[in-house]
Amino acid sequence: MIFTIFKKELKDTLRDKRTMMMMLVIPILIFPIILNVFVGVSASFTEEAIGKEVKIAYIGPENSYLIEKLESLPDEYGKKKIIQYIDTLKMQEDVRIDSIQIGVYVPSDFTKYMDAKSPAPVNIYYNATDLGMEDRAKAYMNVIEGIAQQERYLDMELIVSELTPITTKYNNVASDKEMIGKLAGGILPYIFIAFGFLGCMYPAIDLFTGEKERGTIETLLTTPVARWQILFGKMGVVVLSGLLAASAALLGLFISIEVLDIVQDAELLAVIHGILNIKFVLLLFGLLFPLTVFFAGVMIPVAVYAKSFKEAQSIITPLNIVMVLPAMVGFFPGVELNVITACIPVVNVVLATKELIAGTLDLYLLGLSFAVMFALAIIAVLISYKRFDKEGNVVM
Amino acid sequence: MIEISDLRKEFMLSRRQRKELNTTDTKAVAVDGISISCKPGRVFSLLGPNGAGKTTTLRMLSTVFKPTSGTITIAGVDAVAEPAEARKKIGFLTGSTGLYARLTPNEVIKYFADLYSVPRDEFEERKEKLYTLLDMHDFQGKRIAKLSTGMKQKVSICRTMIHDPEVVIFDEPTSGLDVITAENIIQLIRNCREEGKTVIFSSHIMSEVDLLCDDMAIIHKGKMLFNGTMMDFRNNMKAENLTAEFIRIVNASKELNV
Numbered sequence: 136m137i138f139t140i141f142k143k144e145l146k147d148t149l150r151d152k153r154t155m156m157m158m159l160v161i162p163i164l165i166f167p168i169i170l171n172v173f174v175g176v177s178a179s180f181t182e183e184a185i186g187k188e189v190k191i192a193y194i195g196p197e198n199s200y201l202i203e204k205l206e207s208l209p210d211e212y213g214k215k216k217i218i219q220y221i222d223t224l225k226m227q228e229d230v231r232i233d234s235i236q237i238g239v240y241v242p243s244d245f246t247k248y249m250d251a252k253s254p255a256p257v258n259i260y261y262n263a264t265d266l267g268m269e270d271r272a273k274a275y276m277n278v279i280e281g282i283a284q285q286e287r288y289l290d291m292e293l294i295v296s297e298l299t300p301i302t303t304k305y306n307n308v309a310s311d312k313e314m315i316g317k318l319a320g321g322i323l324p325y326i327f328i329a330f331g332f333l334g335c336m337y338p339a340i341d342l343f344t345g346e347k348e349r350g351t352i353e354t355l356l357t358t359p360v361a362r363w364q365i366l367f368g369k370m371g372v373v374v375l376s377g378l379l380a381a382s383a384a385l386l387g388l389f390i391s392i393e394v395l396d397i398v399q400d401a402e403l404l405a406v407i408h409g410i411l412n413i414k415f416v417l418l419l420f421g422l423l424f425p426l427t428v429f430f431a432g433v434m435i436p437v438a439v440y441a442k443s444f445k446e447a448q449s450i451i452t453p454l455n456i457v458m459v460l461p462a463m464v465g466f467f468p469g470v471e472l473n474v475i476t477a478c479i480p481v482v483n484v485v486l487a488t489k490e491l492i493a494g495t496l497d498l499y500l501l502g503l504s505f506a507v508m509f510a511l512a513i514i515a516v517l518i519s520y521k522r523f524d525k526e527g528n529v530v531m
Numbered sequence: 532m533i534e535i536s537d538l539r540k541e542f543m544l545s546r547r548q549r550k551e552l553n554t555t556d557t558k559a560v561a562v563d564g565i566s567i568s569c570k571p572g573r574v575f576s577l578l579g580p581n582g583a584g585k586t587t588t589l590r591m592l593s594t595v596f597k598p599t600s601g602t603i604t605i606a607g608v609d610a611v612a613e614p615a616e617a618r619k620k621i622g623f624l625t626g627s628t629g630l631y632a633r634l635t636p637n638e639v640i641k642y643f644a645d646l647y648s649v650p651r652d653e654f655e656e657r658k659e660k661l662y663t664l665l666d667m668h669d670f671q672g673k674r675i676a677k678l679s680t681g682m683k684q685k686v687s688i689c690r691t692m693i694h695d696p697e698v699v700i701f702d703e704p705t706s707g708l709d710v711i712t713a714e715n716i717i718q719l720i721r722n723c724r725e726e727g728k729t730v731i732f733s734s735h736i737m738s739e740v741d742l743l744c745d746d747m748a749i750i751h752k753g754k755m756l757f758n759g760t761m762m763d764f765r766n767n768m769k770a771e772n773l774t775a776e777f778i779r780i781v782n783a784s785k786e787l788n789v
Contacts (some may be wrong), residue, residue: 139645143634150633350629354690357593357623358646359615526596527542 136360140368144342148372154337158376162330162383167391174397188214189271190234192226192260195241200249201257202241204279212278213271230260237261237272252287311406313493323388324419324488325462327381328481331423332459334380335373335430336451342369343438343523344447366523370431370516377427378420385416410492418491418501422484425508429480430458432515436522465489472496477503480511532729533569533592533698538562538601540587540753561587563753564601569731569746571697574724576744577733580781584753585733586625589702592731593623606697606729619647622696624687624716626706632676636667636686639675640693647694654693661689664722665715681712688719699723701732705739717743737774751781 148154193202206217218235220226226238238260248255259276261268288295346352355365389411391397398404434451441447458481464470465485472486483504490496540562549555562584569575577585590596592603594614603610603617610617631639644654662668665685670678675686691699701720705713720743723730734740740747740761747764749757757764757780770776 136646139642143631143638143642146638147631147633349632350625351631353590353595353625354623354629355646356595357618357621358643359618359648360646361615 136364137368137371140360140365141371144338144369144372145375148338148341148376151337151341154341154376157337158334158380159383162334162380163387163390165326165330165384166387167395167397170391170397171395174399187267188216189236189268191215191217192220192229192235192238193217193241194220194223194226195239196243196245199241199245200255200283201239201245201279204282205239205275208275208278212274215275227260230262233262233265236265236268237275249283252291310494311402313495322466323492324485325459325465326384327419327423327488328426328462328484329459330380330384331377331427332430332455335377335427335434336455338376339373339431339434339438340441340444340447340451342372343435344441344444347439348443362524363520366435366520370428370435370519373431373435374424374427377430378423381420381423381427385419410494415491418496419488422487422501422505422508425505425512426481426484428512429508429515432512432519433458435519439519439522439525461485472500472504474500474503478507480508483507532571532604532606533567533575533731534602534604535568535588535592536566536602538565538588538591538603539599540584540591540596541599561753562591562598562750565748565750565753565755566601567748567755567758569698569729571729572724572727573745574720574730574732574743576740576747577731577750578735578737578740578747578777579733579750580735582752583735583750585735585750586702587753588750589700589731589733593621593700594618619694620697622691622694622699623702624691624700624704625702626704626708630675630683630686630690633674635674636671636678636689639686640689643690644693649694653695657693657695658689661692665689680708681715684708684712684715688715692719696728698729698731701730703733703735705734705736737777741773749777749780751784754784756780756784 191205193205195202202217205215208215220229220238223240226235226240229235230238238258240258240260242256245255245257257276259272261272263269285295288298346355356362392404392407392411398407433454437450437454438447441450461479461481462485464482465488470476470486472483472490476486477483477500487496487501487504490500539560541558541560543558544552544554544556548559549557552559565584565588567575567577577588579585587596591598592605592610594610594617597614598611605617606620608617608620631642634642640658641654644658649657662671665688667682667685667689670682675683678686699720701716704716704720708716717739720730720732724745732743744761746760747757748755764776765773768776770779
């Protein structure tokens with residue numbers, strides 16, 4: 136009987152355009168859109184930053200060492216146009232309003248410092264809201280400082296290697312996969328969880344509140360099918376919808392990478408291929424299943440209690456924030472899966488998925504996370520059953 | 532056969548409900564000691580003004596609500612102790628019954644036949660009989676959302692009768708329907724009587740009751756004011772017509788309560 140109800144509810148759900156949009160269309164499109172925008176925007180930022188001609192205001196002695204070196208820098212360090220200024224305040228104001236991007240102030244006694252082989256002062260002005268300008272100024276100055284240092288070493292007849300007593304090489308033992316998993320791995324489970332929730336939401340409201348609103352639930356309750364069977368049949372569709380939405384998001388990610396070729400970087404692609412394998416997908420769904428049952432178990436009592444679609448939606452939508460917000464913890468690079476975080480629902484799924492992506496998952500912690508989610512799912516199902524069994528809540 | 536004895540239903544009132552009803556009582560009595568007997572091949576009418584307790588009574592008969600006290604026997608089955616068994620014998624239709632708009636009549640009928648575990652051969656036979664009787668062949672594959680009210684009503688009737696129930700419960704079945712569509716229901720009730728089924732229906736329209744019923748009960752504020760045959764009611768009338776007599780009985784009970 137549960138399967139009869141499940142089959143009918145699934146058919147009904149799959150014919151609902153609103154649910155289909157939320158369950159399949161949007162999750163499939165989300166990754167191609169996000170990746171396209173991300174790759175496109177970051178590429179255009181980089182190109183723009185390199186190609187942009189920076190106007191540099193210069194105040195200081197004519198033909199100073201610094202201006203000579205600055206003028207002679209090739210365009211690989213970024214195109215530039217140097218404009219002479221005489222008023223420091225005007226220069227600062229122009230940097231603030233972005234009519235020039237970098238201001239250079241060299242004091243009149245600059246050459247004296249240089250000749251005396253003392254540190255020669257230079258003031259650089261930039262606007263931090265004009266992204267990339269601080270880096271550009273630092274790049275110019277690093278080159279000039281480097282040249283000046285080399286020249287002083289030569290003048291003083293010093294051997295560079297003698298001035299470098301220790302050479303330290305820092306070696307990163309983390310693989311690229313681990314780096315991506317630990318640093319950026321949080322966003323992937325977050326999107327799966329968010330869509331798992333949204334995928335459950337519309338079917339839960341439609342199959343419980345909607346049935347009440349349309350006046351079909353009373354007829355269903357007069358059939359010989361037990362209430363728990365009706366609940367399980369409907370709940371099965373709600374859970375499946377959540378999992379389908381998460382699967383659609385995963386499919387969207389696959390399409391972005393394999394069909395649309397949005398990610399061009401060969402190294403990054405190799406890492407992603409290493410992550411997206413059958414074992415990863417199976418373990419991910421192993422974690423998402425109890426989580427989706429938990430979501431369904433939380434939504435169903437609300438949907439049963441609500442008297443209209445609108446009322447149910449107005450309660451469940453804020454619930455979305457409460458449920459999905461903890462998933463954002465996964466965005467923070469320092470937060471890791473341990474005995475404590477494995478006991479925090481939703482957070483444990485995000486962190487376990489992060490570890491899964493990084494390939495550093497501890498099976499004990501995975502089991503603990505799964506057990507916590509499974510226990511919560513059972514509690515949520517029991518609450519749903521209790522609520523669905525209340526006669527006043529299932530009929531208007 | 533339906534046997535109801537000393538049926539009572541109380542609802543606990545939430546704080547919000549108490550405020551809305553302007554009362555300090557923690558519970559409300561919807562049905563208070565009703566006893567009736569509906570026989571096979573006869574139509575029993577439950578008559579009462581709005582809020583009398585008709586729907587609550589019929590919901591207890593259909594086992595959607597559990598009685599606070601009293602007994603209900605449906606076709607020999609104790610409906611309180613064995614609700615699932617009792618539901619197998621019941622066909623239930625209300626005026627506000629909705630249908631699954633995204634499904635077709637064929638899908639809805641098959642779904643309910645499956646829920647009642649109707650064997651395939653029996654299902655095909657009954658479906659064909661009902662489709663012919665209700666002239667449903669033309670729209671059997673269309674989505675219900677696209678059907679007219681009359682067509683939807685026919686689907687509801689077919690859904691109610693697909694498992695050939697011994698007892699049929701109608702809760703204000705013609706409410707909100709035009710006379711032509713309501714005629715389908717009236718014809719269905721007549722057919723049920725002819726087939727020897729036990730029929731109970733609630734209404735607040737005296738003319739409808741007069742047209743169909745053999746036995747009737749008048750209830751008001753959960754209490755029974757009259758229980759007998761239509762013939763008894765007619766013979767003992769003190770007012771000039773049936774509607775006036777119904778109003779007189781209800782008003783007399785109000786005065787008694789005051």
